[in-house]
Amino acid sequence: MSQFLSSLLILSFFFFFFNSLGTNSSPLSTRCPTHHCGNVTISYPFWVHNVSEQLLCGYEGFGVRCEKGKVILGLPGDWHTYYVKDINYTDYTLTLVDIDVTNQSCPRASHNVSLGTLPLKYSSMDLNLSFNFNCTFYPPTVPSIPCLNIGTNRSYVFVENHETEDFDWSKNCEEKVVVPVKQTQINTGNLIGGFGMAMNGGFLLDWGRVKNCGTCESSGGYCGYNIIAEELFCFCNDGIIRRGSCKDHSRTNILWLFVGLAASGVGMLLTYITIRWLRSKRSTTSTKNGRDLEAFIRNYRPPALNRYKFFELKKLTNSFKDELGQGGYGRVYRGRLLNGRLVAVKVLNASKGNGEEFINEVASISRTSHVNIVTLLGFCIDGLKRALIYEFMPNGSLEKFIHNCSSEKITPLLEWEKLFQIAIGIARGLEYLHRGCNTRILHFDIKPHNILLDENFCPKISDFGLAKLCTQEGSNISITGARGTIGYIAPEVFCRNFGEVSHKSDVYSYGMMMLEIVGGKKKIDVVVSHTSEIYFSHLIYRCLELDSDLGFSSNMTIEENEMVRKMILAGLWCIQTNPFDRPSISKVIEMLEGNIEALKIPPKPFLFSPPGSPAQESSTTSIL
Ligand SMILES: *[C@@H]1O[C@H](CO)[C@@H](O)[C@H](O)[C@H]1NC(C)=O
Ligand SMILES: *[C@@H]1O[C@H](CO)[C@@H](O)[C@H](O)[C@H]1NC(C)=O
Ligand SMILES: *[C@@H]1O[C@H](CO)[C@@H](O)[C@H](O)[C@H]1NC(C)=O
Ligand SMILES: *[C@@H]1O[C@H](CO)[C@@H](O)[C@H](O)[C@H]1NC(C)=O
Ligand SMILES: *[C@@H]1O[C@H](CO)[C@@H](O)[C@H](O)[C@H]1NC(C)=O
Ligand SMILES: *[C@@H]1O[C@H](CO)[C@@H](O)[C@H](O)[C@H]1NC(C)=O
Ligand SMILES: *[C@@H]1O[C@H](CO)[C@@H](O)[C@H](O)[C@H]1NC(C)=O
Ligand SMILES: *[C@@H]1O[C@H](CO)[C@@H](O)[C@H](O)[C@H]1NC(C)=O
Numbered sequence: 001m002s003q004f005l006s007s008l009l010i011l012s013f014f015f016f017f018f019n020s021l022g023t024n025s026s027p028l029s030t031r032c033p034t035h036h037c038g039n040v041t042i043s044y045p046f047w048v049h050n051v052s053e054q055l056l057c058g059y060e061g062f063g064v065r066c067e068k069g070k071v072i073l074g075l076p077g078d079w080h081t082y083y084v085k086d087i088n089y090t091d092y093t094l095t096l097v098d099i100d101v102t103n104q105s106c107p108r109a110s111h112n113v114s115l116g117t118l119p120l121k122y123s124s125m126d127l128n129l130s131f132n133f134n135c136t137f138y139p140p141t142v143p144s145i146p147c148l149n150i151g152t153n154r155s156y157v158f159v160e161n162h163e164t165e166d167f168d169w170s171k172n173c174e175e176k177v178v179v180p181v182k183q184t185q186i187n188t189g190n191l192i193g194g195f196g197m198a199m200n201g202g203f204l205l206d207w208g209r210v211k212n213c214g215t216c217e218s219s220g221g222y223c224g225y226n227i228i229a230e231e232l233f234c235f236c237n238d239g240i241i242r243r244g245s246c247k248d249h250s251r252t253n254i255l256w257l258f259v260g261l262a263a264s265g266v267g268m269l270l271t272y273i274t275i276r277w278l279r280s281k282r283s284t285t286s287t288k289n290g291r292d293l294e295a296f297i298r299n300y301r302p303p304a305l306n307r308y309k310f311f312e313l314k315k316l317t318n319s320f321k322d323e324l325g326q327g328g329y330g331r332v333y334r335g336r337l338l339n340g341r342l343v344a345v346k347v348l349n350a351s352k353g354n355g356e357e358f359i360n361e362v363a364s365i366s367r368t369s370h371v372n373i374v375t376l377l378g379f380c381i382d383g384l385k386r387a388l389i390y391e392f393m394p395n396g397s398l399e400k401f402i403h404n405c406s407s408e409k410i411t412p413l414l415e416w417e418k419l420f421q422i423a424i425g426i427a428r429g430l431e432y433l434h435r436g437c438n439t440r441i442l443h444f445d446i447k448p449h450n451i452l453l454d455e456n457f458c459p460k461i462s463d464f465g466l467a468k469l470c471t472q473e474g475s476n477i478s479i480t481g482a483r484g485t486i487g488y489i490a491p492e493v494f495c496r497n498f499g500e501v502s503h504k505s506d507v508y509s510y511g512m513m514m515l516e517i518v519g520g521k522k523k524i525d526v527v528v529s530h531t532s533e534i535y536f537s538h539l540i541y542r543c544l545e546l547d548s549d550l551g552f553s554s555n556m557t558i559e560e561n562e563m564v565r566k567m568i569l570a571g572l573w574c575i576q577t578n579p580f581d582r583p584s585i586s587k588v589i590e591m592l593e594g595n596i597e598a599l600k601i602p603p604k605p606f607l608f609s610p611p612g613s614p615a616q617e618s619s620t621t622s623i624l
Contacts, residue, residue, distance in 0.1 A: 031235050032057035032222050037066035040084055044222050045210070057235055059210050060225045060295075061118045072099070076116025078307050079297060085202050093123060097202040098179065105196045106147035108133070108155075109177045115205070123204035126180040128160035129195060134174035139167050145192055157195050159188060179203070219245035296359050297381065305366055306378035310385045317345050325397070329357050329465045334392065342392035343377060347385070357465035358386050364433075364441045364467040372429030374452055374462040393460065395453035398422065402448055402517050416556070418457055420563040423514050424592050425459040426451055430510060430585045433461070434503045442468045442502075446509035447488045448516060488512045492579055504579035507588065511574020514567050562596050572602040 034043035042048055047058035049065050056063065064084060065072045071084035073096065082096040101107030109131050115121070133148065133155045142164055144154035156169070160178060163169060170176060185198035213223035216234035224233040224241070236246035297307075314320065317335035324332045330348040337343055348358055358381075365376045378389040401414050414422070426446075433441040443464065450463040490508035492498035556564075570591040576582045583591065591599055 031055075031224075031239075035066065037064075037071045038069035040071045040087060041089075042066070042071065042087065043089070045207075045213075046087060055224055055226050055233065055241070057222050057224045059119065059213070059223060061116070062207075075114055076118060077114030078111065080111040080307075083202075092207050094120070094205045094207055095202045096205060097200060101196070101199045103200065106145070107196055107199055108148060109179045109199065112178050113180060113203070119208045119210050121206040121208065122180060123206050125183055125204045127183050127186065128178050128180050129186075129191075129198075130158050130160045130163065131177045131179070132156045132158075132163075132169045132173040132175075133177070135169065135172050136174075137172040139164060142167075143192055145195075157191055159186070159191070215245040216242075219247040221246040294381070297362070297379075305362075305376065306389075308378055308380040308387070308389065310380055310382040310387070313345055313347075313380055313387055313389075316343070316389075320345075320347070329463075330387075335389070337377075341377075342394075344390045344392050345387055346390065347387045358388070360467050361388055361464045364443075364464040368433065368441070370429055370432040371458065372425045372460055373432065374460040390462065393452035393462075394455045395457060397449050398451040398453060398459060398517075399448040401453070414457065416560040416563050419517055420567065420592070422451075422453070422457065422459045423517060423567055424589065426461060426513070427510065427585055427589045427592065429459070429461040430506055431589060434506070434585055440503065443506050444468060444493070444509075445488070446506055446513060448513055451513075490579065491577055498577060499579040502579060503584065504582045507574050507582045507585055508576075508579075510585065510588070511571045511582070514571035514574065518564055518567050518571065566592050566596055566599065569599045569602065576602065 032044050032047075034041060035048045036042070037048075042064060044057060045059040046062045046064055047056050049063045050056075061076065063073075072081050073084050074081050075096075081099045083099055083102060084094065085097055086093075086095040088094075098107075098109065098111065100110055109129075134150070134153045135144075135156065136153055138144065138154050138156070142156065144156050148155035156173075179199065180203040181195075181198040182201055182203055185194075185201040187194050209217065210223060212232055213234075216223050216232075219234075219236075221234040221236045221242070224235050225231070226233060234242045234244060234246060236242055238246075240246075308316075313335070316337060317333045320331075320333045322334040324334050324344055326332070330346055333345045333347065335343045335345045358379075362376070362379060365373065369375070374393065375391045376388060377391060380387040380389070402419075430443070430446070433443060441464075443461065444466040445463060446461070450461065452460045452462050454460065488509040490498075490501075490505035492501055493505050570583075570588050573581075573583050573591070574588060
């Protein structure tokens with residue numbers, strides 16, 4: 001009952017907050033800060049992306065990133081990125097340079113500029129250059145761009161609408177692209193010699209006011225946007241966040257206060273139920289349609305990530321000829337980028353409908369950069385088709401190497417030394433995810449299948465479809481529904497009686513995997529279906545046996561013996577039923593790299609003991 005009362009209290013707080021009563025007293029200067037990046041000043045309505053901010057101050061779509069002193073902005077359409085050379089707050093102009101063309105004397109423009117519904121306009125100071133590339137047939141007297149000619153193909157540039165009218169360019173050329181440049185930079189007499197410089201000089205856009213922000217701004221507030229709820233807000237000078245304008249609330253504030261106070265428990269209960277309902281509804285529908293995905297991509301897409309059209313993927317993968325494998329979320333194909341780089345293209349099942357796993361994957365993986373985490377190179381959202389493009393891992397998944405005995409294919413088993421290095425590598429990757437500066441990432445699906453090996457057998461964690469970003473440092477999190485793969489899921493994930501879901505849940509999966517590595521290598525006679533629980537209890541049982549008798553193989557060196565022992569002991573620590581008893585992943589690395597003598601024998605985990613009787617009975621020493 002007290003729990004109910006406290007939730008009522010919390011709820012009433014939110015009730016007030018969302019009815020614009022909550023006095024959030026942080027001043028505007030921290031709400032709507034001014035940033036300096038290189039020579040560019042970024043202030044309202046422009047804002048700098050910040051993964052830990054849900055409420056942003058500025059216009060949606062006006063979010064920029066600052067990287068190495070350069071300001072980067074994505075424009076709608078395909079969210080191609082541009083350097084922001086200048087923002088002029090006096091005459092409301094923006095100078096952009098296409099990121100593809102910087103510092104090139106002969107740039108090949110490949111993106112039309114698209115402004116979507118943003119409050120941006122083409123400036124009257126610009127004129128449009130129209131390019132026609134790879135023309136196979138052309139009038140002989142029209143000069144072409146020499147540096148873009150390939151074989152007998154020619155490419156042309158014109159000031160828009162000054163094309164040679166009596167020639168059908170679109171029919172005879174492969175691609176047309178139209179880009180604006182500053183009028184003053186163009187010498188129409190020498191267009192071909194000067195277009196590169198002109199494009200490097202950038203183009204101007206006029207920016208204006210967002211329509212719905214009118215009432216807020218004219219009442220002295222700053223327009224803000226809630227990325228998660230996709231709602232407009234108004235940041236007012238008195239530090240209060242309001243829905244509409246800053247003026248007409250002083251009277252209604254008091255009115256609302258009475259209404260709020262008068263609201264009976266029934267009212268509260270209704271709110272409570274509604275919020276619960278909305279929440280459960282939100283979690284299944286918020287990312288459902290393409291618009292939400294687009295909004296997500298707009299707000300979170302890192303500039304380095306390329307967007308592909310589906311037909312381009314088809315080209316890259318040779319019409320999806322070469323299937324590499326199949327996961328829970330779709331099929332993976334081998335492909336080759338135009339620059340020759342091999343990639344793995346994961347096409348997500350369209351039937352799954354909601355984009356949650358897509359968003360999880362892009363959001364978590366795109367903000368990571370670690371040698372033990374697979375690199376995301378690009379993505380595709382094209383109608384209902386969604387795909388992710390990763391670096392290619394020639395050695396496939398770890399699973400292949402530890403379930404060797406049950407597979408038809410003969411893959412050479414890895415030596416202990418390699419497996420040990422792989423275990424440490426995975427732990428390092430996890431440590432990186434768990435440590436994250438702003439956002440810690442919980443993977444929730446650590447298993448051999450999701451560990452990929454590069455040409456040197458360096459392990460990389462992949463498949464972030466179930467991952468969860470936690471912005472509050474060190475906090476426990478709530479998740480809806482059990483996630484993960486049976487056999488690797490920590491007990492608390494499917495039954496809260498075991499404890500709070502946290503980074504320790506990944507540690508559990510990691511421990512299971514490590515024991516499986518040891519077990520697989522030892523060719524323990526296992527049930528083939530490695531997702532069955534029987535397999536795991538059996539495996540652990542066997543591991544305990546091994547533990548008591550580690551002289552099991554005559555051809556194992558002392559070093560190997562020690563590595564295996566460390567893996568088993570650390571693994572057993574990781575799979576303690578009570579999350580509290582499990583080490584953090586950093587501690588696991590210490591265990592693996594440290595002295596074997598320092599490793600305590602873990603208490604026997606009671607893996608399938610009934611809820612409510614957690615394993616404390618046997619574990620008194622916590623190694624945290
Ligand atoms: C910043 O401005 C200075 C002086 O105007 C200029 O020399 C420099 O190149 C600019 N730096 C950048 C990154 O634009
Ligand atoms: C992001 O937001 C957090 C919390 O508001 C703040 O502490 C941090 O400094 C911000 N980071 C950047 C790069 O602005
Ligand atoms: C902004 O543009 C105005 C008018 O073109 C110009 O006078 C002013 O110097 C510019 N401001 C900056 C900071 O460049
Ligand atoms: C472009 O050239 C300038 C100076 O020549 C250099 O500072 C800058 O890093 C170059 N930018 C890129 C993207 O190569
Ligand atoms: C350049 O092209 C855009 C988009 O097609 C158009 O809106 C704009 O008016 C053009 N600018 C000029 C100066 O023709
Ligand atoms: C012309 O087409 C070829 C083959 O598709 C391509 O490699 C090349 O980049 C194209 N050239 C231009 C200038 O678009
Ligand atoms: C010439 O352009 C055509 C398309 O217009 C393209 O298919 C062909 O590959 C190009 N040839 C070369 C040598 O790039
Ligand atoms: C760019 O826009 C023109 C029309 O202005 C269109 O014909 C062309 O196909 C577009 N190019 C690309 C690459 O989207």
